[in-house]
Amino acid sequence: MSMVDTATVQRTETPTTRIGDSAARPDGIPKVTGDFVFSSDLWHDQMLWGGTLRSPHASARIRQINIGPALALPGVHAVLTHEDIPGSPDFGLDRPDQPVLARDIVRYEGEPVVVIAADHPDTVRRALAAVEVDYEPTKPLLDPTLAEDAPPIHPDGNVIRRIHLRHGDQEAASRSDLVSVEGTYEVGMQDQAFMGPESGLAIPDGEGGVDLAVATQWLHTDRDQVAACLGLPAERVRLTLAGVGGAFGAREDISLHIHLCLLALHTGRPVKMCYSRDESFYGHVHRHPARMWYRHYATSTGDLVRVEARLLFDGGAYASSSHHVIANATCFAAGPYRVPSADIEGVVVRTDNPPCGAMRGFGAVQSCFAHEAQMDRLAAALKMDPVALRRQNALASGDVIITGQRITGTLPVVEVLDACAAHPSAAGGPNEPMSRPGGAGRTADVEHIVRGEAVALGFKNLMFSEGFDDSSEARCVMHSGLVTVTTACAEVGQGFVTLVRQIVGEVLRTEEVVLEPASTNSIGSAGSTSASRQTWMSGGAVQLACEAVRRDLLARVADQYGVLVDDLALLDGRVVGLPNGEEPTLASLTVEPIEATIVHQHAPTLPLDDCGQGDAHVSFAVSAHRAIVDVDPDLGLVKVVELTTAQDVGRILNPLQALGQLEGGAAQGVGLAVMEEVKVVDGLIRNPSFTDYLIPTALDMPPLEVAALIEQPEPGAPFGAKGIGEAPTISSTPAVAGAIRAATGLDLPRVPVRPDDIALASREGRVSPEEAR
Amino acid sequence: MTADVLSLTINGQRREVVDALPGESLLFVLRERLDLAGSKNACEEGECGSCTVRVDDELVCSCLVLAAAADGCSVTTVEGLADASEGSRLADVQQAFLDAGAVQCGFCTPGLLMAVDALLEDEDDPDDLMVREAVSGNLCRCTGYGRILEAINLAAASRRAAGEQGVTP
Amino acid sequence: MTIATSIDDACAAMKAKPDALVLAGGTDLMVEVNRGIRPINDVVAVGRIPEMRGWSREGARGEVLRIGAGTTCADLTEPTIASLVPALAQAARTVGSPQIRNSATLGGNLATASPAGDTLPVLAALEAEIELRSVEGIRRLPLDEFVVGVKDNALVPGELIVAVRVPVLDGPQEFLKVGTRNAMVIAVASLALVVDRFGKTVRVALGSVAPIPVRAIEAEVLVAERLDFDGEVPPDSDLVDQFAGLVADAARPIDDHRGTAAYRRHAVMVIAGRALRRAFPGSSKVVE
Structure with a gap:
């Protein structure tokens, strides 16, 4: 064999895992055999069970908590209140505004007041029933329309965020020849209703620190909140992702994390907690209920001129991610349409209703329901076909949206609309009663x-906005041919674990891949599994890390054989392209490991200004x-x-x-x-x-x-x-x-x-x- | 008869439980006392199907079976599915779920597999509505059921093919 | 814990342990046990009593159907029994999920006596008789004396529901259930309508619109006089509307998280009309 034989390089690879393939989930087999360990399946020798006593009132003052009767029950190991929190008494995704355990006030039904560890779930139940809490119910603030003017129910006030977006000519609607339609819309409170209830296992390390295995979307921000409340440096609190039974936004906030660690540190024993289904409804945030008033103005020929809207979201008792949810609702309030003039006010308020936060679609769901109803209403007023009206006003790459940001990437609005509308229906008639x-x-x-x-x-x-430019870190190590990828990206069912194998296959041309468990001990933050961001952020980090390893590997070979890197390629676990025809395996080339750690960031974004204008979004x-x-x-x-x-x-x-x-x-x-x-x-x-x-x-x-x-x-x-x-x-x-x-x-x-x-x-x-x- | 020691035949093996408390469900005993965590706990009121097992061949929610009342019964769980099929490690329904992309978070998967296995035992060529009704007690929040229904079709076809070749499914 | 294998066994155990819970399919009881709101100390399990499961015909012409209380909802949907009491089969098919129907029993549905119990309106329309046993002997109660309130029945301590007797009628039967999901849903309102061609009567009962299953007697009387029981002539719109209105008048619904009283009253009116039209399509099977 002599020179580089292109036929050799281009020969068909063995069928394998590449970008674009319907690759199999690496966790698929354990998930169908029942062997996959979800957070609720965790078990440890000498393990105790945890439980949470919650407020039965939407609003009340706590006069007294008597834990004595619960503590006296045989089998009960710990009964903890707010007095037992060594660090910050409050936590929160954006800002610490929510008590770990209620102190003097409860602000929603289901707010945690006491946590207990005992030897059996039944003992936990009896102990919870034995705790005496003396509540003085107070008048709850329930109507979000009254929240702004009502006495504050929280030191941070009742308005969590107000954005008043104004875009374009504010007098645009003063023309007399415009058609306008108006409507008030409402979205009820939706629950993520994942199948695997909140659960986790905390294990004290015997030296004052704690290991927590938990189902979550974002390990590192959990870790930071837990550590702050435990009064521990971050490195003494280690979080590992346990099997996640769905998430959809509901696992972005802390639920039982801090409680479990408090109980484990207090008892010196491993403690497991698993919410029941009803508790799960109290234990995580929901999609914000919304009331939305809209007015659309268009020319008589169907060109949108101006959109006005007032969006009122009920954030419930604590802030969670409300700050960002309302920004999304406001920024995308007009939909994927060219709207030269807009006045959108988005307000999210605090009430004594259940706290609301992230759920799939994150604010865009609510306003989309309203703007699409408006588009249909406008089409009717204009006697236009609703699809034609949408097409006529569709945004495209290069256009400016109502935040003043120009779309520099792709945005095939007309393409998706036309493909969908033109697709033949296969719907049959309602022949069967069922x-x-x-x-x-x-x-x-x-x-x-x-x-x-x-x-x-x-x-x-896609991804976080307004300058919240988080990153994702990934490490790729090739050692004796085995590729080990480390990232803290939370697999919640979406298939990131599959994608990692595909990226490694694509970049490094090998199937020998191990994905390390996601954990705070082994790598930096991957950011949240939310906002449609992990493929881009953590997928990107893994890609860059793999490419770095590939570069180093080829450089090593080039150096060793005295050839140019550009002549070399990877194929089926080997390096090909050597003039002597040798095809060294990745295993032989990486007896000395090659490692790369990459922090991946997306293009920077900017905050919105006072008029809700700015290049706040990535894509x-x-x-x-x-x-x-x-x-x-x-x-x-x-x-x-x-x-x-x-x-x-x-x-x-x-x-x-x-x-x-x-x-x-x-x-x-x-x-x-x-x-x-x-x-x-x-x-x-x-x-x-x-x-x-x-x-x-x-x-x-x-x-x-x-x-x-x-x-x-x-x-x-x-x-x-x-x-x-x-x-x-x-x-x-x-x-x-x-x-x-x-x-x-x-x-x-x-x-x-x-x-x-x-x-x-x-x-x-x-x-x-x-x-x- | 009175049961102090609970005796069950689980996936063909005789198992005894001595320390169960009176109110424990079969699901709890399987998961916490017999180390068979494949059956899942998602609602504990029979409204999600995640805990589905077969008790004396009947498809039931194990969360609603009082463990003590199942004394002497034969129980099949997801962990016992693969054993029922010859030749391959995975049962046909399990393989079909993988091939069709029916698994995302996987929490509903064990219960669904049990329901699908029972359906295909009774009906080797079920129509769409029959399939949908048969799994209407198994909630899935990730998939919207599309890939699951596809998996059931795949499994039914493979079971029919196996039947035609004289292979015991 | 007693796992009874005969009715006598069960009654003896219940006599010996008057506080014991009676466990049949478990689909209601275990929900409460799992939630920790039902203390469970002693149990008499009646799910494995062969004589309580299945059905038989009684009477000279087999005009009475005796259904064992341990018969499951899945059993009730089998073609042989479905042909004898179609409405009961239709109702049984709407109970929970396939898994629930494999466990849940007719006796359990009666014992729970929920306003939303799916088989109860059918049993009410059929004027079912409930057979109870204890060591003292047998007691028979008509359904309306058995279900006495919201989740309240006439069982006395030591007494077990062993069977239900319903007539085998000549005539169509309908069960309609309104819920906001296509399967596995608690009834917002339900209605059973049974026709006795021989006796020239129609009997209607409602579920989920009152504390107990209610009969719509005035509606029954109205149509009994005016319907063509030979099935040639369908009821006219006026009759259907009057019938539906009287059925709705029999409802005593409340507002709860599953539906409003106004909707429930409206819904039973709608399904009453539909049930009547289905039962009396006329010889041409053309409505209007």
Whole structure:
């Protein structure tokens, strides 16, 4: 063999794990055999069980806590109150405004007051019942519209954030020839309803520090909050990711983390805690309920001129990530449309309702429901086709959004809209009773059903914004041919673990990969698994680390053999391209390991100014959904018959996993449209269970038709890929709601659409099944 | 008869439990006393299906089975699925879930596998609505069910193919 | 803990331990046990009593169906029994999930006596008789004397529900249940309608709209006089509307987190009309 033989280099590789493949999940086998260890499966010798006593009141003063009777029970090892917190008494994702354990006041139903460790869950239950808390109930602040003027319920005040965005000519609507439509919309409180309840295991290290294994989205920020409350330096608190049974935003905040560590340090024993389902509803934040007033102005030919909106989000008792949720709601309030003039006021307030924070779609879900209803309303006022109106006003790369930021990346709005709208429907008729509205209840016959259809667009940023420019760190080590990747990125089910293998396969051409457990001990922060950011941030970090290793490896070979790096390539676990025809294996070349650690950052963003203007976002994504629904107007029951989607994905890295995100995200959007709501009455959650908080079953979810995945590689993104997790949840809800409006002729300004909203609506304007046919 | 020692046949093996408290569910005993954590605890009121097992062949929510009342019963859990299939390490339903991309967080997976296995035992070529009804008691929050339904079709096809070749599924 | 294998066993154990909980399918009881709101010290498990599971025909012409209290909801959906009491099968199919239906029993549904108990309106419409046993002997109660309030029944300590007797009627039966999900949902309102062609009567009962299952007697009387029980002529719209209105009048719904009283009253009116039209489609099967 002589010179570099290009045929050799280009010969077919063994089928393997590359970018673009539907690679198999590395955690798939343990997940189907039952061997995968979720946080609730953790177990330790000599382990105690933890439990939490929560406030039964939305608002009350605590006069006295008597732990004596609980402590006296056999088997009880610790009963802790706020007095037992050695460090900061408060925690919080953005700012520490929430007591670890309530002191003198409780501000929402379910606020933790006492934590207990005992030898058996039943002992915990009895001990919790034995604690005597003397509450003096006070009048709760429940109406978000009154919050601003009400006496503050918290030292930080009742307005968590107000943004008053003004863009373009503020007199633009003064022209007399404009068409305007106005509406007030409402979104109910949605729950993430992940399947694996909050759980974790804390183990004291015997030297005053603690190890915590927990299901979370963001290990390092958890670690920092836990350490601050324990009064320990960060390095003495080590967090490791335990198996996560879904997240969807609900694991971005602290839940049982600090409590577990307090109990473990206090008892000197490992302590496990696992929330029951009802406790889970009290133990994490929800999607913000929202009230939104909108007015759209357009020319008579359908060009949008100005959007005005007032968004009021109920943040509940503590800030969580409300500060950023309202920014998203405000920045994306007008949707993926060219809007030259805007006046959007977004306010998020504090009340004694359950705290709200991150959930998939993060603020964009609420405003999308409103702006898409407005677009349909505007189309009706203009007597235009709703798809045509959207197309006419669609944003494109190079346009400026209402924050004044120019879109420099890709944004195929027209492409997703047209693909989705033009896709042929495969929906059959409501032939089987089980597939009609009402399902197993056999309530509807064919003649009772009307069908409706609508299209909606969704628009959101990718990654964190407003100068919150977090990074992700990754390490890649190649040693004797084995690639070990370390990152603290939380795998919550989305398939980052698969992607790591694909990136290693793509860059280093080997299947010999180990992904270290995500932990705060071994690497720096990966940031949060949220905001559709981990593929870009941690995927990017892994890519850069692998590329650095590749560079060093090839340089080593070039040096060793006296050849040029450019002549060399990696193939099937070997280096090829040596003039002597030798193909040294990666194993032989890395007896001495090669290591690279990279901190990956995205392009910097800027804060919003006083007018809500600024280059606050890194990147944007758009999606379209078309919904076809069958409605039984007399009973107000709905069956979503078919969903069709097209999405702006940048580049597809794993088609099968991408499909899973699209289908799963759409299911949460369908749920919000027709059934999901945490019902809060007088500040109390009335349905904290899977019996009464309904999420779609297999008989409720329609098939999802994927019309197109628009692949326009995003500059600056690893492999050109955009995050895809959130968009499916954003545009699906307004599409379903729009289709119900189309079927019934009703306004339906609120989701979830309740049976009453349809069946008891004034018959005026309502389409009857007879008329519809 | 009265049971002080709880005796169960689990995945073909006889197991005894001596220290269970009176109110413990079969799910709790499996997970916390017998080290079989594959069955999951997500609602403990029969509304999610994560804890689905077979008790004397019936598909049930193990969270709603009082352990003591199951004395003498035969229980199959997700850990026992693979053993039921010959030739490969994974059962056909397990392999199909992997191939179809039906697993994301995986918390609902064990319960779904049990339900699907039971369905395919009764019905080798179920139609779409039959499949949807059969898994309507198993909530999944990640997938929207699309890949799960695809997996069920795959598993049904592979079981039919195995049946035609005379292989015991 | 007693695992009874016969009714006598069970009754003896219940006599010996009057405070023991009776456990059948467990799908209601275990929810409370798991939540820690139902202390559990002693239990008599009745889920493995063969004589309590299954059904038989009684009477000279087999006109009575005796269903063992241990019969599961899944059993009730089997074709043989579904053909005898279709509404009961339809109701049983709406109970919880497949897993729940494999465990939950007819007797358990009665014992729980929830306003939303899915089989109860059917049993009310069929004027079921509940057979109770204790060491003292047998007691038989009509359904309306058995279910006495919200989750309250007429069982006395030591007494076990062993069977339910319902008539095998000649005529259509309908069960409709309104819920906001297509499966695995608690009824917001439900209705059972049974027709006795021989006796020329229609009986209607409602679920989830009152503390106990309620009959819509006035509605029954109205249609009994005006319907064509030979099935040639369907009821006209006026009759259907009057019937539906009277059915709705029988409801005594409340507002709760599952639905409003106004919606419930409206919903039973809608499903009453639909049930009647389904039961009396007329010979041409064309409505209107």
